[in-house]
Amino acid sequence: xxxxxxxxxVAPLLTLVIQGILPRPSNGLPLFARKYGxxxxxxxxxxxxxxxxxxxxxxxGYRMPAAKGxxxxxxxxxxxxxVASVGVDYFSTDAFDSAAGKRQTTSASEFVQNTVxxxxxxxxxxxxxxxxxxxxxxxxxPLNSGMAFVMFDDVAKDGALNVKLxxxxxxxxxxxxxxxxxxxxxxxxxxxxxxGFELNGTKSAWTYALGLGNxxxxxxxxxDRSLNRLENTYAWLxxxxxxxxxTARVVLDRQDPRDTTTSSSLHTxxxxxxYLNHGRWVLRSSTRPMKRCSIPRT
Amino acid sequence: MFLxxxxxxxxxxxxxxxQLPKFMSLVKETDQSIVGGVNWYANPNARLGLEWSxxxxxxxxxxxNEVQAYVHLGY
Numbered sequence: 001x002x003x004x005x006x007x008x009x010v011a012p013l014l015t016l017v018i019q020g021i022l023p024r025p026s027n028g029l030p031l032f033a034r035k036y037g038x039x040x041x042x043x044x045x046x047x048x049x050x051x052x053x054x055x056x057x058x059x060x061g062y063r064m065p066a067a068k069g070x071x072x073x074x075x076x077x078x079x080x081x082x083v084a085s086v087g088v089d090y091f092s093t094d095a096f097d098s099a100a101g102k103r104q105t106t107s108a109s110e111f112v113q114n115t116v117x118x119x120x121x122x123x124x125x126x127x128x129x130x131x132x133x134x135x136x137x138x139x140x141x142p143l144n145s146g147m148a149f150v151m152f153d154d155v156a157k158d159g160a161l162n163v164k165l166x167x168x169x170x171x172x173x174x175x176x177x178x179x180x181x182x183x184x185x186x187x188x189x190x191x192x193x194x195x196g197f198e199l200n201g202t203k204s205a206w207t208y209a210l211g212l213g214n215x216x217x218x219x220x221x222x223x224d225r226s227l228n229r230l231e232n233t234y235a236w237l238x239x240x241x242x243x244x245x246x247t248a249r250v251v252l253d254r255q256d257p258r259d260t261t262t263s264s265s266l267h268t269x270x271x272x273x274x275y276l277n278h279g280r281w282v283l284r285s286s287t288r289p290m291k292r293c294s295i296p297r298t
Numbered sequence: 299m300f301l302x303x304x305x306x307x308x309x310x311x312x313x314x315x316x317q318l319p320k321f322m323s324l325v326k327e328t329d330q331s332i333v334g335g336v337n338w339y340a341n342p343n344a345r346l347g348l349e350w351s352x353x354x355x356x357x358x359x360x361x362x363n364e365v366q367a368y369v370h371l372g373y
Contacts, residue, residue, distance in 0.1 A: 030343055030372050040342035046300070046308045047343050047372055087347075087368025095360035114368065183366050184351040187314040187331040281299035 031081035031121065032057070036064060045282065048083070048179040052243060055173040059202055061129035061153040061162065062122050069123030069153070079122040085114035087183070113139050114183065117146070127153040131168070161201045170194035170211060170234055172247045174275040175284060188288065192251065196230055205240040219256040220263045231264075245275040301336075308337040308345075329355045343372040 033040045040047060043054030050058065056065075063069050072079055092107035113136075121131035133146035149166030153159065169178065170192040177191035196213025213232045236249035249271040254264040273286035301307040312333040320326055335349030347368050354361040 041305070044342065046305065046337070046339070047345065047370075081373060083370075083372045085368055085370040087366045089364065089366045091362060091364040093360050093362050096358060112366075112368075181308060181310045181337065182312060182333050182335050182351075183347060183349050183368055183370075184312075184331070184333045184364070186312075187316050187329060187353070280305075 031079050031119065032062060034077065035075060035079060035122065045277075046181055049181050049282075050173065050176075050179060052240075056202075058173065059200070059207060060159055061127075061151055062131075063129070063153070068126040069128065071125050072122060075122075079120050081119045081121075083115070083117040083119065085183070087112050087114060124150070129153055129162075156201065158203075159201055160203045161199060164198040164200060165196075167193070167195050168198070170198075170209075170213075170251075172236055172238065172249060172273060173207075174245060175247075175273055175286060188286075190286070192234070192253075194232075194234075196232070207238040207240070208236065210235045215254040215264070217254060217256050217264055221257070222260055224263055243277065247271075247273050247275075249273070306339050308339065310335050310337070325357060327355055327357050327359075329353070345370050 030040060032038075032043065041051075043050060043057055045051040045054075057063070061069065088109065089112045090107070090109040092105055094103055094105045096102070097104040115135055115137055117133055117135040119131070119133040121133075122129070124130050129151040130149070132148045135144050135146055136142070137144065145167070147166070147168045149164055149168040151162050151164040153162050155161040155163055169176070171177070171190060175190045177186055177189075180186065193216075194211055194213045196211060198209055198211035200209040201207070211234050212230050213234075214230055215232045231254045232252060234249065234251040236247055238245055238247040249269075251267075251269040251271075253267040253269065255267055257263060257265050269288055271286060271288035273284065276283045276285075299309055301309055310333070312331070314331040316329045316331075318327040318329065331351065331353050333349065333351045335347055337345045337347045339345045347366075347370060349366050349368070351364045352362070
């Protein structure tokens, strides 16, 4: 298993390093670019960040405009992509040391394998999209499952309604933790894990999503016999103002209760964000107040 | 933002402030994060990055500074 992981990691990395060093046309690298024979920058403003075409491509079920979708068995190669990151990390922490009775600074450095991800995604058949991914975190980290979903496209004409089922990232297209251009994660959870189903679509300058999923509760009242219910909901609505995007999102997340008299705590998150871009710069701004209340359940 | 016409050099800066009410933390707390980084794209799916980040709060918690040089590849 360890040898297989090393081969899976080292061989593509070596290939990529060689490709990065040798002069070559800068197109056709990842999964979709290879499939459609287009430059990576068709969808990415800066890898891995999506541009407006990339967001529309993703919303359209990984299909080009007006395309219906094909099965992987019709394509010349299996749709597989690898994403990996390794680095050298130096960090210092200034914290209160109770033994010394004062704040002290400690520092360390290490070589880190930040992540290795394997993605397979695309269309299974006309108007059916899929995406599965798995990742290793750290050298000795376990293989974690990521997204695993199927989406039925064009349930209503021209993508006005699609139905997504499975495990997926619940996120606003331009505000995604997995597609950030920094190594450091966002302090606030901009991408939320979802298990359930989602209705989404786009019409004119509007794009929306409405979802219902399992909560991650592990506790409830002592009389509760079922915890993992379809009880989390979310909705977001995005408006495109000539390339400038504004989105409102509401998330209702049921979590473990603070006491045993209630079944769950309801966390309500309301968010307003904007994506402003012009030429070579992009600005993203977001604000999200949060509210909590306890929900008694009979 | 890109620093050049060829989109090889990317500068990213981010500031976040998170206010945690009492129900999410033992006391009311405000955390902040500052991140600054520069990336050089060898090609559109291979980049080298150098990044600094700072995380702190207003309740005398740990203050962390981190610098990372990294390679990020997609194939």
